[in-house]
Amino acid sequence: MSELTDQFALDGAVVLRGILTPALVDTLRAGIDANLLRPSPNSLTASRPEDPGRFIEDFCNWQGNPHYRDVIFNSDLPRAAAELMGSRTARLHHDHMLTKEPATRQRTPWHQDQPYYNIEGRQNVSMWIPVDPVPRESTLEFVAGSHLGPWLMPRSFMANEAKWFPEGSLAELPDIEANRSAHRILGWALEPGDAIAFHMLTLHGSAGSAARRRVFSVRFVGDDTRHALRPWKTSPDFPGLRERLADGAPFDDPLFPLVYPRREASC
Numbered sequence: 032m033s034e035l036t037d038q039f040a041l042d043g044a045v046v047l048r049g050i051l052t053p054a055l056v057d058t059l060r061a062g063i064d065a066n067l068l069r070p071s072p073n074s075l076t077a078s079r080p081e082d083p084g085r086f087i088e089d090f091c092n093w094q095g096n097p098h099y100r101d102v103i104f105n106s107d108l109p110r111a112a113a114e115l116m117g118s119r120t121a122r123l124h125h126d127h128m129l130t131k132e133p134a135t136r137q138r139t140p141w142h143q144d145q146p147y148y149n150i151e152g153r154q155n156v157s158m159w160i161p162v163d164p165v166p167r168e169s170t171l172e173f174v175a176g177s178h179l180g181p182w183l184m185p186r187s188f189m190a191n192e193a194k195w196f197p198e199g200s201l202a203e204l205p206d207i208e209a210n211r212s213a214h215r216i217l218g219w220a221l222e223p224g225d226a227i228a229f230h231m232l233t234l235h236g237s238a239g240s241a242a243r244r245r246v247f248s249v250r251f252v253g254d255d256t257r258h259a260l261r262p263w264k265t266s267p268d269f270p271g272l273r274e275r276l277a278d279g280a281p282f283d284d285p286l287f288p289l290v291y292p293r294r295e296a297s298c
């Protein structure tokens with residue numbers, strides 16, 4: 032694991048082969064399918080009506096989805112997250128389901144995640160975990176080293192609007208697709224049981240998908256992360272959190288359970 036930790040610090044993204052057992056992959060697949068049948072109020076469609084496929088997302092369902100809880104609390108994901116972050120602890124920040132149905136054309140635009148979140152600090156990691164085989168052309172890609180900065184302007188994926196930071200307050204994202212050779216782009220074909228771990232500031236994006244691509248992403252934070260009280264609605268939003276968690280406070284709240292070292296889940 033030490034070699035992967037060094038690579039994570041250098042590149043901001045690594046692949047973890049076979050981190051979930053076949054039984055846990057089955058559990059996660061059942062959780063995603065249950066989520067798709069009963070989307071939460073946080074769900075959204077991130078593809079256009081004319082797209083022959085469909086890109087569906089949903090957020091923050093671990094408390095109501097026992098399959099998700101089982102994978103989050105009873106797998107090696109939290110331990111791996113703590114090691115990659117160089118943190119003594121790992122807390123769950125949120126879960127995120129992303130499904131591209133067959134023939135989805137919608138790209139996931141290049142972006143960083145952390146500017147959308149209520150998070151300050153360097154110790155964080157996202158795990159991107161498919162339950163279907165993902166070929167190289169449909170996988171999540173990363174610009175190696177981009178997690179070292181700077182923060183770039185977050186925009187809405189469909190309308191390209193600056194809904195978070197005010198216009199001009201952050202540098203604009205370069206057109207990576209127009210000049211891919213100028214960047215060291217990482218990406219891996221994946222099998223069920225594999226996961227990609229990446230820093231929340233690592234630039235990433237993906238193409239559409241010819242086949243069905245069901246993915247569960249789980250985000251962890253470490254010792255140095257703090258609640259960033261934004262004057263706008265973050266993605267995901269945590270209604271009522273600002274009333275009980277001060278700006279700059281650690282994420283010590285039942286919404287963000289400590290998952291490493293392991294304790295009993297608060298459900």
